[in-house]
Amino acid sequence: MPVPSVEGVSRPHVVDDSSIGLDRIRLVVVYFVPADVIPWEGWRERIVPALQEMEAFHRLQFRGSSELVHEIYTETIVGERDSAFYDGSDTARGNPHAWEAVREELNRRLGALRQDDGAFDARLVLFEGVGAVGGVDQILVSSGYLQSPVEMPRASAVFYHELGHVFGLKDAYTYEHGAPLDEDIMGLGRNRPIGQTYLSEKAKKELGIR
Amino acid sequence: MTEQVKQTEQKPKKRGTLRTKVAAWFLFVSVIPIIAMSYIVVLLVNLANERLVEELETQLVRQKSREVEKFFEETAGVLEVRVPLEIGDVTIVPENQRRLLMEETLRESKAIRSVSLYDVNGQELDRLDREVGFANDRDLIDGSQLEKIIAAQEGRSYFSPVRQTLEGAYISIAQPLKNSTDTTVGVLSGDIALTTLRRDISYGTLGSKGYILFFSDDGNIIAHSRSALDESAIRIGSIPYLAQFAQANAGAASSERVASFTQYASAWGERVVGYAEPLRNLPFVIAAEWPVDDAFRLSREIQTQALVFSLVVLVAVLLISFLVARRVTQPIRILREEAKRIGQGKFDDTIDIKTNDEIQELDEELHDMAEALKQLQQLREEFVFIAAHELRSPVTAIKGYISMILEEFTDTLPGDTRHMLEQVQRANQHLVQLVQDLLEVARSDAGRMKLEVSPQDLAAMAKTVISDLKPLWEEKKLVMTYQEYPGLPSALADADKLREVLVNLVSNATKYNRDAGTITVWHEVVDKTVVTHVADSGIGMAPEEVEKLFQKFYRAENTDTRKVQGTGLGLFIVKQIIEKMGGQIRVSSERGKGSTFSFALPIAPLEAKSN
Numbered sequence: 001m002p003v004p005s006v007e008g009v010s011r012p013h014v015v016d017d018s019s020i021g022l023d024r025i026r027l028v029v030v031y032f033v034p035a036d037v038i039p040w041e042g043w044r045e046r047i048v049p050a051l052q053e054m055e056a057f058h059r060l061q062f063r064g065s066s067e068l069v070h071e072i073y074t075e076t077i078v079g080e081r082d083s084a085f086y087d088g089s090d091t092a093r094g095n096p097h098a099w100e101a102v103r104e105e106l107n108r109r110l111g112a113l114r115q116d117d118g119a120f121d122a123r124l125v126l127f128e129g130v131g132a133v134g135g136v137d138q139i140l141v142s143s144g145y146l147q148s149p150v151e152m153p154r155a156s157a158v159f160y161h162e163l164g165h166v167f168g169l170k171d172a173y174t175y176e177h178g179a180p181l182d183e184d185i186m187g188l189g190r191n192r193p194i195g196q197t198y199l200s201e202k203a204k205k206e207l208g209i210r
Numbered sequence: 211m212t213e214q215v216k217q218t219e220q221k222p223k224k225r226g227t228l229r230t231k232v233a234a235w236f237l238f239v240s241v242i243p244i245i246a247m248s249y250i251v252v253l254l255v256n257l258a259n260e261r262l263v264e265e266l267e268t269q270l271v272r273q274k275s276r277e278v279e280k281f282f283e284e285t286a287g288v289l290e291v292r293v294p295l296e297i298g299d300v301t302i303v304p305e306n307q308r309r310l311l312m313e314e315t316l317r318e319s320k321a322i323r324s325v326s327l328y329d330v331n332g333q334e335l336d337r338l339d340r341e342v343g344f345a346n347d348r349d350l351i352d353g354s355q356l357e358k359i360i361a362a363q364e365g366r367s368y369f370s371p372v373r374q375t376l377e378g379a380y381i382s383i384a385q386p387l388k389n390s391t392d393t394t395v396g397v398l399s400g401d402i403a404l405t406t407l408r409r410d411i412s413y414g415t416l417g418s419k420g421y422i423l424f425f426s427d428d429g430n431i432i433a434h435s436r437s438a439l440d441e442s443a444i445r446i447g448s449i450p451y452l453a454q455f456a457q458a459n460a461g462a463a464s465s466e467r468v469a470s471f472t473q474y475a476s477a478w479g480e481r482v483v484g485y486a487e488p489l490r491n492l493p494f495v496i497a498a499e500w501p502v503d504d505a506f507r508l509s510r511e512i513q514t515q516a517l518v519f520s521l522v523v524l525v526a527v528l529l530i531s532f533l534v535a536r537r538v539t540q541p542i543r544i545l546r547e548e549a550k551r552i553g554q555g556k557f558d559d560t561i562d563i564k565t566n567d568e569i570q571e572l573d574e575e576l577h578d579m580a581e582a583l584k585q586l587q588q589l590r591e592e593f594v595f596i597a598a599h600e601l602r603s604p605v606t607a608i609k610g611y612i613s614m615i616l617e618e619f620t621d622t623l624p625g626d627t628r629h630m631l632e633q634v635q636r637a638n639q640h641l642v643q644l645v646q647d648l649l650e651v652a653r654s655d656a657g658r659m660k661l662e663v664s665p666q667d668l669a670a671m672a673k674t675v676i677s678d679l680k681p682l683w684e685e686k687k688l689v690m691t692y693q694e695y696p697g698l699p700s701a702l703a704d705a706d707k708l709r710e711v712l713v714n715l716v717s718n719a720t721k722y723n724r725d726a727g728t729i730t731v732w733h734e735v736v737d738k739t740v741v742t743h744v745a746d747s748g749i750g751m752a753p754e755e756v757e758k759l760f761q762k763f764y765r766a767e768n769t770d771t772r773k774v775q776g777t778g779l780g781l782f783i784v785k786q787i788i789e790k791m792g793g794q795i796r797v798s799s800e801r802g803k804g805s806t807f808s809f810a811l812p813i814a815p816l817e818a819k820s821n
Contacts, residue, residue: 056376060374060375173355178352180352180355183356183370184373194376195375195377196375196377197375198373198374201371201428
């Protein structure tokens with residue numbers, strides 16, 4: 001039986017766009033508080049362990065071909081508008097309105113994310129409000145995941161699930177009933193502690209992970 | 211000797227030596243078996259090593275395969291549950307009984323970290339986690355879209371791909387829950403931690419560098435024993451060649467799946483010899499890889515040792531072959547030398563060879579032959595001496611009487627009578643010369659030639675001889691030239707014999723010269739010898755004639771030489787005389803142009819006075 005030579009590790013990339021590499025991902029963490037909400041002082045202590053878990057998970061799933069690092073914007077960003085504005089009329093599906101409004105405001109106030117050092121930049125907005133949505137170059141997640149004892153066990157998994165959307169991965173559950181189509185972090189696994197979940201082979205293939 | 215003095219010598223024909231031949235054959239006969247034996251040994255060792263490697267890899271792979279199969283038999287088997295006949299759907303089973311079943315499942319296999327029970331529609335009825343306990347109702351899911359549930363609902367066992375999590379690798383197994391009529395009434399699913407399995411795999415090693423790989427059909431490495439588990443697993447990822455191997459067997463029935471054993475480059479870039487076997491009824495493959503430098507270390511060491519040993523033996527054989535050849539050929543060389551000396555007339559100079567074989571017999575025969583030849587020569591010399599001696603008186607008497615008759619009756623003898631008497635006189639003169647020469651040769655052969663060597667004035671003697679023979683060379687109108695050499699040192703020689711040599715050479719230069727030709731005599735000093743040259747412009751000689759010139763009774767046979775009278779012994783005697791006086795004689799000649807005879811004698815020491 002002929003035995004071919006081993007192929008090298010290919011460069012991971014955004015789903016359906018191999019020109020956007022994911023060798024190095026920089027997550028800029030911003031704590032965003034609507035104008036009428038009191039900021040939570042303890043967010044830094046809670047976010048760091050979650051980020052570390054995400055980074056460990058990322059390293060394992062990408063088989064060492066990609067590095068996830070974070071930078072924390074130390075200053076709390078107080079929104080220009082009240083929470084009513086950011087929440088909008090529909091907070092279902094993770095509150096996409098807040099994601100959009102906050103993104104626009106942060107881009108305006110903090111400037112564009114992309115830098116010229118070859119890293120893939122994304123923003124993690126820890127939001128004092130309802131939210132769990134990701135896409136393009138930003139994820140918006142509620143600080144409640146880090147504050148609620150019920151939610152805390154799966155906070156990192158939720159955050160990474162949303163980051164998965166930034167990479168171009170789709171949800172692996174039905175929107176109608178929430179029935180999981182897969183048990184990985186894009187499906188059922190987002191509801192589990194990140195230590196117990198994984199990225200499916202299908203998702204890895206889409207991301208170019210060998 | 212000057213460059214003018216040349217003696218044509220035939221170049222000896224190049225021959226090989228018996229010693230070289232014997233040595234070469236001995237070497238050849240010894241080396242071939244050594245090389246052949248070394249090659250065979252190396253070949254056999256390689257084959258044995260290859261077989262050993264195959265056996266060890268096969269054993270290890272099969273051992274690990276059995277461990278993995280047993281593991282999955284136990285865990286998957288635990289999930290294979292049958293419920294009583296009357297139950298058509300597991301939902302009708304009371305919750306406490308369901309939970310009892312699930313607790314029992316966890317107890318039976320410590321590798322199962324959580325177990326879930328689904329109804330026939332894929333709704334999760336209960337989930338029990340070994341760490342957390344039973345899940346809340348709100349956490350139960352609709353699993354109807356999950357692949358494992360769909361497979362189990364169709365009555366198939368489901369094995370998920372290996373899932374790498376931060377808490378360790380695991381797979382999910384789902385088994386249809388069946389009643390006694392084989393109807394699927396629900397699904398029992400369990401998450402199986404592979405920690406113990408990975409630990410077992412990590413203990414599988416070969417030699418100091420060989421290792422085991424445990425991977426799924428799609429080529430994902432689950433575990434290996436090469437080095438630190440997790441890091442390497444991350445870097446390897448999916449290895450296409452393993453996937454292709456697995457996929458090549460994927461379509462085959464389990465009994466037809468093929469194991470392979472071959473050499474290739476591993477995921478770590480090493481040249482390895484690998485053996486892989488797919489597991490029975492499981493979507494996994496176990497492979498052993500053994501870096502060839504470690505796997506064949508033993509045979510390579512043996513190869514090196516065999517090579518060194520062969521070289522040492524080769525060198526030893528080489529030395530021995532020459533020693534043996536020398537020992538074998540030495541008696542033959544001695545025999546050759548003896549034969550050569552016998553050919554030179556040295557019959558007493560023999561060596562006894564004591565080899566106790568045919569060579570010794572040959573040596574003894576050679577000694578007998580030498581003795582016989584010696585006696586023969588002695589007889590010959592005696593005969594020649596006696597004959598010449600006895601002949602001397604009568605021929606001298608004839609000479610005397612003929613001379614008296616011609617002198618006393620010179621006026622009264624008739625012309626024709628006188629003419630006949632003169633003929634007789636000339637013939638007798640030739641006979642007298644012949645007898646004298648024979649006597650001289652006989653004395654020389656018998657070692658009776660007496661020489662009294664003392665410093666001699668060569669120049670004076672040469673001039674005297676030239677003067678004495680003037681009537682001869684003047685008769686032929688030859689131009690005689692003698693070149694003086696001022697301060698010519700004296701030569702050590704016997705006066706009478708030296709004169710005899712000069713007379714012979716000048717006579718020959720005269721006899722074999724053309725009318726109005728030239729004779730030149732000159733001397734030179736070369737090294738510690740005085741060399742005298744006598745050159746003529748006579749008939750000269752061909753090279754083959756020159757070769758034999760100094761042999762007894764030799765005379766060149768051509769129209770020119772037949773006109774000249776001679777015994778053929780003159781130059782032989784000249785050579786004997788010169789050599790007995792410690793000198794050498796050479797000749798250079800060209801047919802039709804003339805000859806130059808040159809003889810060298812040792813220079814007399816300065817304190818000796820010349821006569």
